[in-house]
Amino acid sequence: xxxxxxxxxxxxxxxxxxxxxxxxxxxxxxxxPTLYHPTLNPTGGINMGLAHNxxxxxxxxxKVSTCLAFEPSDLDYGDPHGSRILRGLVADLMNxxxxxxxxxxxxxxxxxPGAGAAVWQLIQSxxxxxxxxxxxAPYYGNFDLDVCVSTxxxxxxxxxxxxxxxALAPEWDTVPHAKILLVTNPRNPHGCCYSVEDxxxxxxxxxxxxxxxxxxxxxxLSTFDDSNFEPFTSILSLPDIESYIDPQLVHVxxxxxxxxxxxxxxxxxxxDQYNLDLRSAxxxxxxxxxxxxxxxxxxxxxxxxxxxxxxFVTTSQARLSQAYRLATDYLDSLDLTYLPSxxxxxxxVDLRRLFSRSTMTFELESAIWEAALDNGVYVAxxxxxxxxxxxxxxxxxxxxxxxxxxxIDIFHRTIKSFVV
Amino acid sequence: xxxxxxxxxxxxxxxxxxxxxxxxxxxxxxxxPTLYHPTLNPTGGINMGLAHNxxxxxxxxxKVSTCLAFEPSDLDYGDPHGSRILRGLVADLMNxxxxxxxxxxxxxxxxxPGAGAAVWQLIQSxxxxxxxxxxxAPYYGNFDLDVCVSTxxxxxxxxxxxxxxxALAPEWDTVPHAKILLVTNPRNPHGCCYSVEDxxxxxxxxxxxxxxxxxxxxxxLSTFDDSNFEPFTSILSLPDIESYIDPQLVHVxxxxxxxxxxxxxxxxxxxDQYNLDLRSAxxxxxxxxxxxxxxxxxxxxxxxxxxxxxxFVTTSQARLSQAYRLATDYLDSLDLTYLPSxxxxxxxVDLRRLFSRSTMTFELESAIWEAALDNGVYVAxxxxxxxxxxxxxxxxxxxxxxxxxxxIDIFHRTIKSFVV
Numbered sequence: 005x006x007x008x009x010x011x012x013x014x015x016x017x018x019x020x021x022x023x024x025x026x027x028x029x030x031x032x033x034x035x036x037p038t039l040y041h042p043t044l045n046p047t048g049g050i051n052m053g054l055a056h057n058x059x060x061x062x063x064x065x066x067k068v069s070t071c072l073a074f075e076p077s078d079l080d081y082g083d084p085h086g087s088r089i090l091r092g093l094v095a096d097l098m099n100x101x102x103x104x105x106x107x108x109x110x111x112x113x114x115x116x117p118g119a120g121a122a123v124w125q126l127i128q129s130x131x132x133x134x135x136x137x138x139x140x141a142p143y144y145g146n147f148d149l150d151v152c153v154s155t156x157x158x159x160x161x162x163x164x165x166x167x168x169x170x171a172l173a174p175e176w177d178t179v180p181h182a183k184i185l186l187v188t189n190p191r192n193p194h195g196c197c198y199s200v201e202d203x204x205x206x207x208x209x210x211x212x213x214x215x216x217x218x219x220x221x222x223x224x225l226s227t228f229d230d231s232n233f234e235p236f237t238s239i240l241s242l243p244d245i246e247s248y249i250d251p252q253l254v255h256v257x258x259x260x261x262x263x264x265x266x267x268x269x270x271x272x273x274x275x276d277q278y279n280l281d282l283r284s285a286x287x288x289x290x291x292x293x294x295x296x297x298x299x300x301x302x303x304x305x306x307x308x309x310x311x312x313x314x315x316f317v318t319t320s321q322a323r324l325s326q327a328y329r330l331a332t333d334y335l336d337s338l339d340l341t342y343l344p345s346x347x348x349x350x351x352x353v354d355l356r357r358l359f360s361r362s363t364m365t366f367e368l369e370s371a372i373w374e375a376a377l378d379n380g381v382y383v384a385x386x387x388x389x390x391x392x393x394x395x396x397x398x399x400x401x402x403x404x405x406x407x408x409x410x411x412i413d414i415f416h417r418t419i420k421s422f423v424v
Numbered sequence: 425x426x427x428x429x430x431x432x433x434x435x436x437x438x439x440x441x442x443x444x445x446x447x448x449x450x451x452x453x454x455x456x457p458t459l460y461h462p463t464l465n466p467t468g469g470i471n472m473g474l475a476h477n478x479x480x481x482x483x484x485x486x487k488v489s490t491c492l493a494f495e496p497s498d499l500d501y502g503d504p505h506g507s508r509i510l511r512g513l514v515a516d517l518m519n520x521x522x523x524x525x526x527x528x529x530x531x532x533x534x535x536x537p538g539a540g541a542a543v544w545q546l547i548q549s550x551x552x553x554x555x556x557x558x559x560x561a562p563y564y565g566n567f568d569l570d571v572c573v574s575t576x577x578x579x580x581x582x583x584x585x586x587x588x589x590x591a592l593a594p595e596w597d598t599v600p601h602a603k604i605l606l607v608t609n610p611r612n613p614h615g616c617c618y619s620v621e622d623x624x625x626x627x628x629x630x631x632x633x634x635x636x637x638x639x640x641x642x643x644x645l646s647t648f649d650d651s652n653f654e655p656f657t658s659i660l661s662l663p664d665i666e667s668y669i670d671p672q673l674v675h676v677x678x679x680x681x682x683x684x685x686x687x688x689x690x691x692x693x694x695x696d697q698y699n700l701d702l703r704s705a706x707x708x709x710x711x712x713x714x715x716x717x718x719x720x721x722x723x724x725x726x727x728x729x730x731x732x733x734x735x736f737v738t739t740s741q742a743r744l745s746q747a748y749r750l751a752t753d754y755l756d757s758l759d760l761t762y763l764p765s766x767x768x769x770x771x772x773v774d775l776r777r778l779f780s781r782s783t784m785t786f787e788l789e790s791a792i793w794e795a796a797l798d799n800g801v802y803v804a805x806x807x808x809x810x811x812x813x814x815x816x817x818x819x820x821x822x823x824x825x826x827x828x829x830x831x832i833d834i835f836h837r838t839i840k841s842f843v844v
Contacts, residue, residue: 011634013672014550015548015549015550015555017548017552018549022701022704022705056500061499065494065496065499068494072718074489078688117712117713117715118711118714120712121712121714124712128438149711183435215431216431267500268497268718269499269716281434281439282438291538291540291570292540292545292573293541293712294538294541294690296718297689299718
């Protein structure tokens with residue numbers, strides 16, 4: 005018998021994971037060490053690249069400090085996918101704010117460590133190696149990993165809008181091996197919501213092509229201007245969904261990172277009301293993202309104060325509105341063009357007007373991004389969201405105003421240095 | 425064009441996950457609703473089936489309550505695989521207690537939500553669909569899931585010991601498609617440690633057959649009788665490991681669930697000193713088990729009090745010794761046979777002497793297990809650890825003595841009802 009060949013250092017799938025191109029991650033790895041950190045880098049740059057929201061920080065910190073607790077039973081195994089109490093409180097939260105047609109029950113909620121983990125769990129539970137996932141593009145750049153890591157699934161961007169801020173086109177493409185359609189609503193990077201008509205169109209498309217459809221609704225409660233923009237409607241609240249699609253094919257993701265300004269606590273939720281097999285499947289695989297009891301208890305203590313939670317949602321929306329106005333007034337004063345928006349902690353700035361069509365390339369976009377970073381502000385370039393046309397940048401405006409102003413100033417100065 | 429066929433409710437891999445036979449899980453699902461819970465089931469049965477340890481509970485609760493904290497930066501994204509500070513503290517802990525040949529550094533540690541998640545991460549990073557993982561059997565029954573969920577990998581038990589409590593046999597089997605050997609040291613269910621000679625033999629076997637080898641050392645600091653039993657030696661402390669195997673193929677799992685009596689906090693560690701690609705791979709996939717900042721900070725505050733931690737280890741071992749003596753003296757008084765042990769929170773009771781060889785079947789073992797549960801005590805039957813011969817039961821003895829005594833009494837009474 006011949007000698008066995010020397011084993012690989014890692015598996016082929018791990019190698020594929022490492023080689024998956026993820027522009028968002030490349031930029032993040034480049035940016036993070038340069039950014040402000042209270043202890044590690046107190047003179048670092050301003051972070052307007054990540055979607056985080058400091059506007060409610062003071063009240064949130066006060067509240068969280070009263071919610072920290074630990075009981076003897078917390079030393080024992082908790083539930084990998086969240087305690088029954090936590091799942092019930094999440095169901096209540098969504099019953100109050102997402103207006104589901106059929107009230108949610110704790111059984112409809114699976115808790116996972118963040119919305120990214122929710123995407124990953126759903127993909128591997130609904131698709132097999134060789135299958136494809138269609139994603140409405142531009143899209144949140146970490147989907148490149150959330151969909152593909154160790155799943156053997158291909159992510160295929162579909163551009164269904166007539167332009168970056170345009171309406172849904174009359175029709176859009178699919179691929180033969182597609183099994184899932186992934187839709188972010190409200191949208192990211194351009195914060196806007198799908199209308200009920202759009203959602204019905206999406207459901208019918210999915211049904212026609214035999215696709216599961218995942219609605220990522222993590223920005224659902226971050227709307228702040230329903231009078232001028234399409235308000236948010238959760239797919240859970242759509243009446244007669246079964247007249248458009250088998251509801252077992254419709255899945256919802258929510259979480260507390262965005263609307264509740266706590267990226268650090270890793271509270272992501274998979275919501276399912278019709279597909280029992282799926283719930284069983286994610287209950288098993290949730291073991292590898294096993295919820296800590298201390299996090300579970302903290303989340304319970306926070307969510308059970310429903311009065312405070314509902315005050316938080318309203319107040320946060322009011323502050324988003326105020327901060328958006330400050331930031332956009334300032335962009336206006338600098339004559340910087342942006343895509344008007346009524347949802348989310350970021351604004352998409354459009355530089356195309358400042359450069360000729362032939363000048364504005366993805367290379368130039370990257371050069372501006374890099375120079376802005378060197379000058380002290382991290383913004384997110386359109387490329388990381390797989391925007392088709394160069395010249396778009398997403399800026400988080402939900403920081404202290406002095407920081408936002410300083411960040412915009414640096415970005416503006418950087419842009420000017422590139423304008424001939 | 426023909427209509428696409430209706431999509432499956434879940435993927436084939438999710439279906440396979442649901443259909444994987446896992447005796448441990450079957451028993452757990454049957455047992456859990458019957459067991460004592462302070463609020464949900466105050467009159468429930470005694471849990472001697474799970475490996476949990478209440479002997480240090482009072483001191484642990486006092487300490488943990490002083491370690492709970494939350495800082496403004498905890499609202500922001502933390503590190504999916506543990507903060508640099510936490511990873512450094514884990515490295516320090518293991519440098520003090522596992523005596524690695526080469527001192528560990530924060531870069532050598534990846535934090536994941538429990539040792540089960542560590543197994544899963546390593547399997548999918550080291551093996552591909554169609555590969556096999558050899559596991560030294562009997563083994564911790566949840567490996568059936570930790571190894572197989574969504575990995576496409578086959579788990580193949582190997583019985584390398586001459587008997588349940590016997591030495592390593594001169595040689596043991598492999599299969600052609602094996603890529604990994606999984607070894608638990610100290611062993612579970614029978615708490616005992618491999619000698620240095622055994623470990624060298626294991627490494628040489630792995631090297632000869634081109635296998636990665638994973639040492640799960642989660643009970644490494646739960647030894648309490650080194651004078652009568654083989655003491656624990658971490659594979660990290662083995663000198664000249666490279667003379668036996670390429671050290672890039674050797675991987676270690678540790679965690680705080682067992683030695684630190686905190687199953688609920690989900691602190692599992694992958695330790696690697698030689699395989700950079702593997703570290704990069706698990707850094708990416710750790711995103712789907714993303715560490716919460718509140719858990720990270722709690723663990724840091726706990727581990728940084730090294731004096732307390734080291735006191736805890738010593739005191740816990742002394743209490744294990746005392747509790748083991750109480751429990752085994754009582755088993756002796758009832759004339760129940762057990763496998764003597766010097767490590768871990770459980771004892772393996774051997775009923776074979778009480779029944780004729782033809783009477784003691786796996787059916788009888790299951791009937792005794794079921795009857796004991798109905799009578800008020802949950803124990804772990806040998807079958808869930810894939811023991812080859814029927815008649816073994818693992819009993820956790822690290823509860824309050826009155827509970828242990830009551831549990832043994834119920835178990836003893838149950839057994840007697842089966843003896844003709």
